[in-house]
Amino acid sequence: MKKIIPIIFIAISASLWGIIAIFVRKLTEAGFTPMEIVTIRVVTAGILLGFIGVIKYPVQMKINFPDIGLFIGTGICSIVLFNWCYFSAINQMNLSLAVILLYTAPAFVTILSYIFLKENMDSTKILSVLATIVGCILVAGVNLNAATAIRPIGILTGLGAGFGYALYTIFGKFALKKYSTFTVTLYTFIVASLALLPLTHLWDKWSLLMSGEILFYGIGLGLFPTVIAYLLYTKGLEKVEGSKAAIIATVEPIVATILSVFLYDEGFGGIQAIGSMVILFSVLFINRSKKSKGKIYNKKASI
Numbered sequence: 001m002k003k004i005i006p007i008i009f010i011a012i013s014a015s016l017w018g019i020i021a022i023f024v025r026k027l028t029e030a031g032f033t034p035m036e037i038v039t040i041r042v043v044t045a046g047i048l049l050g051f052i053g054v055i056k057y058p059v060q061m062k063i064n065f066p067d068i069g070l071f072i073g074t075g076i077c078s079i080v081l082f083n084w085c086y087f088s089a090i091n092q093m094n095l096s097l098a099v100i101l102l103y104t105a106p107a108f109v110t111i112l113s114y115i116f117l118k119e120n121m122d123s124t125k126i127l128s129v130l131a132t133i134v135g136c137i138l139v140a141g142v143n144l145n146a147a148t149a150i151r152p153i154g155i156l157t158g159l160g161a162g163f164g165y166a167l168y169t170i171f172g173k174f175a176l177k178k179y180s181t182f183t184v185t186l187y188t189f190i191v192a193s194l195a196l197l198p199l200t201h202l203w204d205k206w207s208l209l210m211s212g213e214i215l216f217y218g219i220g221l222g223l224f225p226t227v228i229a230y231l232l233y234t235k236g237l238e239k240v241e242g243s244k245a246a247i248i249a250t251v252e253p254i255v256a257t258i259l260s261v262f263l264y265d266e267g268f269g270g271i272q273a274i275g276s277m278v279i280l281f282s283v284l285f286i287n288r289s290k291k292s293k294g295k296i297y298n299k300k301a302s303i
Contacts, residue, residue: 006239010248011283013233016225018255022263023221030214032205034087037221039196040209042079044222045230046189053186060183067178068191073171074184075191082164085157092154099253101158103136108166109246117173119241124286129243131282132250138275139253169242172234181235188230248283 027037053061063071089098106129113119168188175184196202202209209218237245254276 006236007248009232010236010245011251013229014249014252015255016229018252019259020225023217026217036200036202038083039200039202040218041221041226042189042192042196044218045226046193048222048227049186057182060180070171070175071187071191074168074188076195078164078168079192080195082161085160085164089154089158089161098158100137102161103250104162105165106132106246108163109169110243112170113242116170117242119243125243128247128282128286131278132247135275135278136253138271139257169246172237173242176238185230185234244286247286250279254279
């Protein structure tokens with residue numbers, strides 16, 4: 001059971017990321033730009049985590065200044081880069097193609113984990129990564145006729161989103177060697193906030209942000225798909241390999257697709273259903289495979 005809990009944490013975090021459209025669409029309708037919404041997200045998360053830290057985890061709020069580089073990695077190189085690239089890609093190409101490029105993240109994580117974290121590269125991981133990418137393509141329902149409108153800069157920006165998304169897992173793994181889940185998550189969003197606030201001048205829209213309904217959605221964005229999601233994901237990373245965690249997290253597009261069907265009356269056909277099954281199979285396959293190897297190993301050891 002203890003081995004399943006970290007996997008459940010990562011799956012729940014990915015599901016919470018999948019509902020982000022509820023908050024983003026409402027804030028967009030209110031007049032906020034994509035980068036302003038990202039700033040609302042990280043600043044709200046930083047404030048909420050700060051309050052939690054002062055009340056419950058004051059000791060865990062201390063870090064060694066030389067380690068700030070780890071949180072520049074999770075906060076700026078990952079959170080800020082990922083969001084900037086992703087929103088830019090959405091403006092440069094078909095949305096479904098931008099989603100596909102974003103979910104090259106498991107491939108990046110697998111390669112980077114092999115290089116920097118010395119994780120094993122085996123056929124199971126490679127097959128699972130390829131299957132999740134195929135599944136995401138099917139879930140996105142990509143229109144291949146839109147490919148002629150793609151510019152090279154759009155491809156590079158979309159891949160940048162996947163790369164930035166992947167960097168959180170890598171930097172997070174290194175940070176967790178020295179700090180708790182809470183500390184890593186807290187300073188990730190503090191650093192991201194310090195980087196984004198001067199760029200977006202969000203304070204210019206303070207009165208709009210403080211209005212009743214917008215304040216509710218702003219806090220919701222910072223709490224559910226951000227604070228809770230990243231705490232759970234980072235906690236899961238303590239016990240799960242980075243490459244494996246990235247594959248499990250691809251349940252996010254499934255949740256986002258289901259949400260779009262029930263809340264926004266967007267289409268969901270047979271191809272999307274097949275894609276969802278492929279992703280779920282990949283997640284089950286990489287977990288089942290690891291358990292099977294463990295049983296074989298234990299059996300050999302007992303002989």
